[in-house]
Amino acid sequence: MTLIPNYKTMRWKNRRESRNVEDRRGEAIPGGYSRRGMGIAGGLGVGRIIFSVFRRASGKMKMVMIGAVIAAMVFFGFDPLSALGMGGGAGGGGIFGSSGKTEQVGTAPDADDEYGPFLRSVIGMNEDFWAKELPKYDIRYRPAQVRIYSIGTKMDDGSVADARMGPFYLPAENRIYIDPTFFEQMRDEFNIKGEFARAYVMSHEYGHHIQHILGRTTALHSKHGKISKTEYNQESVRLELHADFLAGILAHHDDKNFDSLDRADILSAMACAKAIGDDMLQKRAGQRINSDHFTHGTAEQRARWFMRGYTNGKLEEGEQIYTMDYNRL
Numbered sequence: 001m002t003l004i005p006n007y008k009t010m011r012w013k014n015r016r017e018s019r020n021v022e023d024r025r026g027e028a029i030p031g032g033y034s035r036r037g038m039g040i041a042g043g044l045g046v047g048r049i050i051f052s053v054f055r056r057a058s059g060k061m062k063m064v065m066i067g068a069v070i071a072a073m074v075f076f077g078f079d080p081l082s083a084l085g086m087g088g089g090a091g092g093g094g095i096f097g098s099s100g101k102t103e104q105v106g107t108a109p110d111a112d113d114e115y116g117p118f119l120r121s122v123i124g125m126n127e128d129f130w131a132k133e134l135p136k137y138d139i140r141y142r143p144a145q146v147r148i149y150s151i152g153t154k155m156d157d158g159s160v161a162d163a164r165m166g167p168f169y170l171p172a173e174n175r176i177y178i179d180p181t182f183f184e185q186m187r188d189e190f191n192i193k194g195e196f197a198r199a200y201v202m203s204h205e206y207g208h209h210i211q212h213i214l215g216r217t218t219a220l221h222s223k224h225g226k227i228s229k230t231e232y233n234q235e236s237v238r239l240e241l242h243a244d245f246l247a248g249i250l251a252h253h254d255d256k257n258f259d260s261l262d263r264a265d266i267l268s269a270m271a272c273a274k275a276i277g278d279d280m281l282q283k284r285a286g287q288r289i290n291s292d293h294f295t296h297g298t299a300e301q302r303a304r305w306f307m308r309g310y311t312n313g314k315l316e317e318g319e320q321i322y323t324m325d326y327n328r329l
């Protein structure tokens with residue numbers, strides 16, 4: 001342990017790399033839209049048009065538009081980890097489809113690219129742990145697929161994943177989508193450093209895959225339209241806090257078995273969980289804090305449930321998230 005946090009402390013090198021990670025960086029991007037601030041000249045893709053409307057919109061209008069994006073994401077089964085806060089508050093272009101033209105190429109990985117090996121290692125850690133853990137509860141494990149892409153990529157149903165949506169899990173494909181430049185946004189816009197904060201993000205998404213295996217995702221989707229919006233949001237908060245808890249469990253066991261983490265790593269994950277709490281994102285967007293709109297939990301709740309998973313390490317301990325009084329979560 002070190003007193004001065006060394007933000008590269010997570011020990012992940014030389015770990016087994018997953019074979020379920022497909023790297024699509026550098027491929028042609030469907031629709032040809034551009035990434036803001038990345039210096040990529042682009043045609044007027046759908047995402048871009050929505051973004052420019054968004055910038056001129058009033059606060060209330062923004063809320064309506066964010067609501068529409070989230071509703072579409074929920075409808076399509078996306079998990080927007082932090083689509084609101086990351087990417088400068090842009091609406092997701094991908095979910096609105098694309099022109100179908102292929103005009104640009106995503107950024108191919110550099111020769112010294114570390115994202116590929118890092119992501120394959122972190123997914124490998126999740127695979128190794130959950131493949132052993134779930135059978136202890138008589139649950140059959142199946143691995144998640146992961147697609148690394150740059151800017152945009154086609155999903156199996158023909159629609160387009162957009163980097164501005166942030167990393168997400170798509171239950172219909174059993175797949176996590178990630179544009180790793182998201183990690184640079186975490187660093188530049190939220191001052192979140194540390195490789196383990198990144199691993200926490202990926203393990204949170206992997207947690208959604210575990211929830212899908214456990215039937216939790218389908219259970220939530222089946223309630224859509226049958227309960228009030230506020231109640232649905234509360235159910236979503238439970239699912240998200242559980243995903244944070246599952247990321248904590250992974251950290252507990254990985255550290256125990258491989259001595260992979262230091263205190264600075266845990267602090268960086270906590271800082272990340274806090275930064276993407278709903279209250280923090282609303283504050284950042286200049287909105288008044290409205291708990292009815294929470295879908296992921298507050299900064300304090302997210303950090304606390306991650307920490308509970310990390311200190312406790314027991315899968316069954318997380319079940320109470322679904323039964324506890326909502327106000328005590």
Ligand SMILES: [Zn+2]
Nearest residue numbers: 079081240243
């Ligand atoms: Zn999530």
